[in-house]
Amino acid sequence: MNYLKDKKILLIITGGIAAYKSLELIRLLKNKGSEIKTVLTKSGKEFVTPLSITSLTQNKVYEELFDSNSEAEMDHITLSRWCDVILVSPATANSISKFSYGNAEDLASTLVLASDKKVILVPAMNVRMWMHQATQENVSKLLNYGYLCVGPEIGEMACGEYGKGKMSEPTKIIEFLNNFFSEQKTISKKKLKAIVTSGPTKEYIDPIRYISNNSSGKQGYEIAKSLIKNGIETTLISGPTNLPDPRNLKLIKVQTGEEMYEETKKNLPVDIAVCAAAVGDFKISKFQKKKIKKQDKINLELEKNRDILNFLSTHNFLRPNLVIGFAAETNNIIENAEAKISKKHCDWIIANDVSKSEIGFDSDFNEVSIIYKDKNKKNELISKRNKSEIAEEITKRILANFNT
Ligand SMILES: Cc1cc2nc3c(=O)[nH]c(=O)nc-3n(C[C@H](O)[C@H](O)[C@H](O)COP(=O)(O)O)c2cc1C
Numbered sequence: 051m052n053y054l055k056d057k058k059i060l061l062i063i064t065g066g067i068a069a070y071k072s073l074e075l076i077r078l079l080k081n082k083g084s085e086i087k088t089v090l091t092k093s094g095k096e097f098v099t100p101l102s103i104t105s106l107t108q109n110k111v112y113e114e115l116f117d118s119n120s121e122a123e124m125d126h127i128t129l130s131r132w133c134d135v136i137l138v139s140p141a142t143a144n145s146i147s148k149f150s151y152g153n154a155e156d157l158a159s160t161l162v163l164a165s166d167k168k169v170i171l172v173p174a175m176n177v178r179m180w181m182h183q184a185t186q187e188n189v190s191k192l193l194n195y196g197y198l199c200v201g202p203e204i205g206e207m208a209c210g211e212y213g214k215g216k217m218s219e220p221t222k223i224i225e226f227l228n229n230f231f232s233e234q235k236t237i238s239k240k241k242l243k244a245i246v247t248s249g250p251t252k253e254y255i256d257p258i259r260y261i262s263n264n265s266s267g268k269q270g271y272e273i274a275k276s277l278i279k280n281g282i283e284t285t286l287i288s289g290p291t292n293l294p295d296p297r298n299l300k301l302i303k304v305q306t307g308e309e310m311y312e313e314t315k316k317n318l319p320v321d322i323a324v325c326a327a328a329v330g331d332f333k334i335s336k337f338q339k340k341k342i343k344k345q346d347k348i349n350l351e352l353e354k355n356r357d358i359l360n361f362l363s364t365h366n367f368l369r370p371n372l373v374i375g376f377a378a379e380t381n382n383i384i385e386n387a388e389a390k391i392s393k394k395h396c397d398w399i400i401a402n403d404v405s406k407s408e409i410g411f412d413s414d415f416n417e418v419s420i421i422y423k424d425k426n427k428k429n430e431l432i433s434k435r436n437k438s439e440i441a442e443e444i445t446k447r448i449l450a451n452f453n454t
Pocket of ligand 1: 063175179
């Protein structure tokens, strides 16, 4: 199905040898019924001419930040508000670097910084430029900000070298854009809502002392941010963490498992529940209102805490369509996660190995396995990567779940 009809695409052409491919891209987009406006960087103009672009788009080519011929003289704002998506194709190492540092020194970089739209990069450069740590860090930073990336591909380059850095073919970019708009349509049609629980809980013994765990809350926060970025209305219910408050979502801060349970209950119904919090399994049977005096020995009586995942999964009327639990395991990860699915009645378990110090609890990285209740679906391993990238992968699967 063609989701590109009547879409407004702002194409930024930067100064790479593959710029000529963007002319073919414009032609294909026009065939699909999209409207295209183009920004050409100064270096981009060395590779393609404004005349050839205008002939294809039937629209003016924008080149200057300070353009006295422009009616509003605020093209960086008007263009970024006009479009449905910004496509940077080809995206040079230089422009990627500028975007990642928030530079605003020409029309392209200023409008990307001023934009409230998704930015899709189509990187194209020499293999060494692409593999350079600086470029890799810049791209990874932009992906964390929610930018999307098509390619680059492996192949022979214009300079005669071979490797990763080749611009994706226009047909592949069209396919990517079509999927992008198809997902957007489904989301806006359904207006999905989600709850994410995150962080540890503190189970108080007396007003000062408590039992807690090492959860940093990072993975849950990243999932909430990624859901928001993808248009899902999200409530984040967080135990005590040191993380900055994410924007554009409803954030509820709690201390105990009991409070987390109450807030979860209050914020139903939702379509999706992601229970990433490490809720203490036990709470203190008798909370002491006054500080317990120092003594040689003390017996603490613990009892089972609220089981939020099980509560959501078995709710008669308000069960979310998709209930996802997390399992932090130190051994037999898959078997334990499968057992947890049948015990808790949730749909997916996302399991990670917390015995590995380089991933899991306090790390910025994670490696997870997704175990599905639906036995027609194969378990999946998402190999070690940044927690924000893990979150994007999980979100992708959540969206796909609602598209089918
Ligand atoms: C012949 C030639 C080809 C180039 N090809 C590329 C390229 O494919 N990718 C890239 O990142 N830079 C390439 N460059 C370097 C960029 O043109 C240069 O970094 C420029 O500053 C990019 O500016 P822009 O990002 O504002 O368009 C090339 C330079 C020359 C002279």
